[in-house]
Amino acid sequence: MSRKLENSELDRLDVASFKEVKKSPIIIILDNVRSLNNIGSVFRTADAFLIQKIYLCGITATPPHKDIRKTALGATESVDWEYREDTLELVEELKQKGIQIVSVEQAEKAVMLNDFQINSDETIALVFGNEVKGVSQEVVTASDTVLEIPQFGTKHSLNISVSTGVVVWDVWSKQNAEK
Numbered sequence: 427m428s429r430k431l432e433n434s435e436l437d438r439l440d441v442a443s444f445k446e447v448k449k450s451p452i453i454i455i456l457d458n459v460r461s462l463n464n465i466g467s468v469f470r471t472a473d474a475f476l477i478q479k480i481y482l483c484g485i486t487a488t489p490p491h492k493d494i495r496k497t498a499l500g501a502t503e504s505v506d507w508e509y510r511e512d513t514l515e516l517v518e519e520l521k522q523k524g525i526q527i528v529s530v531e532q533a534e535k536a537v538m539l540n541d542f543q544i545n546s547d548e549t550i551a552l553v554f555g556n557e558v559k560g561v562s563q564e565v566v567t568a569s570d571t572v573l574e575i576p577q578f579g580t581k582h583s584l585n586i587s588v589s590t591g592v593v594v595w596d597v598w599s600k601q602n603a604e605k
Contacts, residue, residue: 444504449478450598453525453551457513457561458484459586464557466497467587473501475598478549480505483513485556497587513553514564520551521568529553529561529569530593532583536574539596546601552593554586 439447454477459465465487472480482488488509489495489502510516517527528550544550553569555561560583566572575584575592584592 450476451549455481455553456486458556459486462493464587466494469498469501472505480507525549527569528571531561533572536572
């Protein structure tokens, strides 16, 4: 029988060590995400996979906020983040730096997540959208790739924090498979 581990046995980084450690070549962009709990959950996922940075765009709220803090559980202190008013402007700026822009959305010619192939050395910016409207069309149009999570039930989409966890885990796994 297995014994649950105590937090002290998990060998996690402290915030100072997290800031110094080499980050994954993944950036997260939140395009007009309205739920503070979703934002906090994304911070926790970003912490778990050593994400380079989170960009909070448009109406997306920023720390410090008690409802973000409630689900982030301290990850707003470890993960680097920045607010940007205009998501499209940010996307164009990152593209100029050679960063691949990948919107997670249901769209024509979307690549299914299980078929998505990556260059493990290339930095990828993953764009996740509003809970109702998704990623804005202008950002989808400006993206290098549109990625879709295969789904088989009756619902049209997953919660944004769940989508972030699924996609980040998949991309992180593919980046680290060769190592």
